[in-house]
Amino acid sequence: MSAQKDCDFLVKRARDLVSEDPCAAKAWLITARTLYPTDFNIQYEMYTIERNAEKTTSAGRLLYDMFINFPDQPVVWREITVITAALRSDCQDKQAQFLRGLFETLPGPVQCEMLLKATEQCFNTLEKAEMLLLLLRRFPESVVQHGVNLGESLLEAEAAEKLETPVNCFRKLFVCDVLPLIIKNMDMRLPTSLLQKYMLKAAEFYIGYVTRGPSADGQLQGKALNGSTHEGGGLKSPGVPRGSQRCVIEGLSEKSSVVSEPWERLLDILAVVGTRCEWQGDKGQRGFVEILQRVKELCRYLSNLEGETRLRYCSQVVICASLVLFRSAYLYSPPCVCGCVWVCVCGCVRTYLNIVGASGVNALASGPWILLEDLSSVYMEAELERGAGKHTHKKRKLADGREKTMSSDDEEGFGKGRGRHILVNKTELPGWAETLESFRLARESWELLHSHSCLETEFSKICASWKTDSWLWFRIFLTDMIIYQGQYRKALSSLLQMAVFQHTQSGLNSPGQSNLEHQRTLIQQASCHYALGEYRMACEKVLEVVGGLVPQSHDPVKNTEDQGKAKGKPKKGNDLRLLPCTNKSILPFCLQLMLACFKLRAFTESRDDLSLGHVVVLLQHDWPQGESMFLKAIDKICQQGSFQYENFFNYVTNIDMLEEFAYLRTTEGGRVQLELLPNQGMLIKNPSPSPGGELNTLLLPGVQTPDRHHTVTRGITKGVKEDFRLAMERQVSRCGENLYTVLHRFCINEKIMIIQSLP
């Protein structure tokens, strides 16, 4: 009792003195401690003075004494908790730095014991793990005892929490922090199965991390996690936050949520696991290309191996090839489906360039790209076909035949797919070379994984456990691969699934994004239908796309490089093209596709003025690219001696074409009978229509009256001639109109007619 009073007195005196004369205060406490060496308050007061003065060494010494002599004092534990919290945090303030420095002054064994005891007092798995990690990092010898247990407890916690995504705090800690310590510790004997299990855990995490979208946290099902975000597509308004705060992994700080160079880290782990599992091959080589090369070679021996060795080879091939596959597929897949923020972090130069490069020019340029049939030679084929062309029924046959080859036999399609060309516009897709290389690597990995049944089984196990079905970016790759292989029927069903998948998620994304995704799917569907010879379906899809487009005020830039290439290399169809998913590129493609669909009908020997008229309208695009085809159309009209296309004046504004048609009517031109006015009866009734309003009513679709035919057939009257002349003159004045607005209107207004005019 009295001793307590003494101690209180001594501490109080010290406390009173500390601000005025800290030396005196310390002298009091030193004296006090020699009087009452077992009194905690005296030592704590000494510690407090040194701590407040941020004297690292002396505070450390006193903390050490307290830790040894008063291990049960709650105050000591509170202090240790504060210090270990500072060790775990990435806070850079003075206090945290001091506390870390303080800890550093303690002797190693004390640090070790302190951390272990602090760990014991933790009930939160995450905190406990972070604490143990501090221990393991500092004292590698403790890895043997605690490493695997810590790892397993993290994986158990992950499972217990039923977390849907592998990008969670437990997995992050396990993969990035604990696992490297475990596998690099050569004192530990780790069974191969465990190493492989851990390897796959790491791969799943890193892939999920790289491909995860910033908005994926929490709110979505794991299914949706990897594919659901379309940030970076460019359609999002700049005002929408890029959500860096959403990049934080729940339960971790912002800083520790960041994993730098995830693919490199994954390679590190692969290298160590490979060594420990005694995998075959050159250990010095690193890089995904080399890895794939190595396992390709390994695969040759696979069929000659048996038992244990075969299993080991098998695991090596599956793990390595899967990693190359997913990485390459990811790099190939358009950035819109991956979180662009994360893509930047992972150092994917291609995507980075796209995003950065786009911001200044056109936000749409950073959108996704699409793999489509190459139609740049659409203007050439006509000639080729004309040269070879004979009869209607033969053309039909061709279309039918094509459908057969493409859809009926996968093997054949596969064989055909080999060595296909993928054309790109190098200025539109700055990273085209890497993109194509990634596509090739991914395809080769895929093929390798399906070259042996044992590999296929193992690979599908991985896919099932990772739920790769739900990775939109991976599905995009798979679809493109199928298209590349020429299995269009299969590709269409895959696209259909994707559309359903997108539909279920459309609520989660901004309309712009889901719209963009939707359009991607539609165009690809159109392209597939076209390749299958299903022109009506193709046009239906294309017109749906065009319906969703906003016509641009400026004319799309014509690409001379492309044209030159197409002319210089007149290859017969079947090439593919990687096209940016932008208004600028989509509309031209749609027009080309429609042209491609109609020209086959337009130039048959039987007369199809409607198709021919559509072709003329569509040929305005990219004029004078289609000049020869236009001349061919004129030839045909001349041969026919007459031509009827009521929409002519609504959609043809090309001066060259107008001139040509005007000429056709003349004697020199062959006095061709042209019936190009929608309703000539109406024109007669209104002899002087004002060019503005009257014309518009005429342009309305569906105003064709039941007696239209009659009017037209006897229309070679003076009045009609005058109307034609007037219409021509008016049309010339429309030459300045934006062609794309005109063609867009054509697609929208004549949609039903266009579709119906195809079988």
Add this chain to the structure above:
Amino acid sequence: MMGDMRQSLLRRDALSAAKEVLYHLDIYLSGQVQNSPSPSVDTPTLELVEEFILHRRMSALQELQLLEIMCSCFQEQSRDAVRQLIFSALFTLQGNQADESRMALLGKLVSMAIAVGRVPILECAATWLQRSHTVYCVRLASGLVDDYCSLLPGSMVPTLNNISSSSPQFCCQFITAVTTLYDLSTEELSPPVELLQMVVSWIQDDPRLVLVTLLNTPASSSQPMGSLDLTPLAGLVCWCVKSPLAYRRDRKQGLSNGMPDTKPEAGPLFSALHLSVLQVLLLLPGVLREKGLLGRLALMQPEQLTSLISDLSRLLEELNPLQGDTQTHTQLTLERLAQALQVAMAAGALLCSREDLRALCSHLPHNNLLQLVLSGPVQQSAFYPHVNTPPLGYSPRPLGPHLSAHSPHPTSRSPHPSSYPSYPSQPFIAGMAFPFRPSH
């Protein structure tokens, strides 16, 4: 042979003769160290030194040249033993009339060695300070303080700060010498603030500096009679304990002179020094235990304590009790005394019982902490049986003071009751367990 040498030396000028003698010493003592189991300097050689180095009249310039030669002689000597012997031949006091010149030359040599940082000379000087009588040690120190504090004020701190790391041995002995020299009894005998500042910074930089001589001295060796203390601890304790009273007195005089006080304040320096002393004391048990001297070597002698306490009594008497802050300073002095006593006792530097202390301090005014220290800690029930400190040696605790026949009693102050009129006396209440417990 010696005769021949003397003849040839006589023909030379003073400087070259002195140089020749140094050269001779080098050769002769190197041979001694090599061949003799117990090398020593013989009388003829000592006579040569006295005649040709100490007694010859030299001009100031010649003397400076001689000092330079000596400096390089010690600097270049690679063998410690030879160097020590040469230094001893030159400067060991012989009790004759040459000692005056010897001291004068030594003072100049050491001063120069400090200035130009000749560590070997400082090491020899440290040994000299250990072996020579306190009186001469104090004289040497006083000369150095004059050189560096009075002659060249301001030059002290930068020059002397370096030597604490290069020659801790010398610094330790130097501190012991200056604490012996300045006992704070008069103004003249109070250390200049520059000196105080330097000592504080030395010890703060490395508290073990205070124990260097103790650490370097074999446990078995005995100290020559009348030599300096093994450590400056006792002296430093005196400084710290007396300073609140002594410096108060000085300041009072300073103010009356109307001199502006530009020097750093001594108060905080002493406070820091006091803390350092306590911290050094805490290091002692380890050092003593290592040397097997724990409980056997009193670094603070009872006589030193007695004289300190009687000095305190005298200083207290000199004070004007009506002065406003007298009480504060008295209490500070008593608190420092109590702290030094307690920690020294715990550290095994003070080998006496609390009973003895109570007797010694019975005439001092009341102070809570002093009372607490004198009565000792209250025996505690074993709260923390597993505590594996205390690093501090404990003198056996005396019986409860109220049971002791020597227990201090207020009436024992009766010889000086009038000296402390302002001081409230603590009435002894019979039957109270610890009548002089601090009144918390």
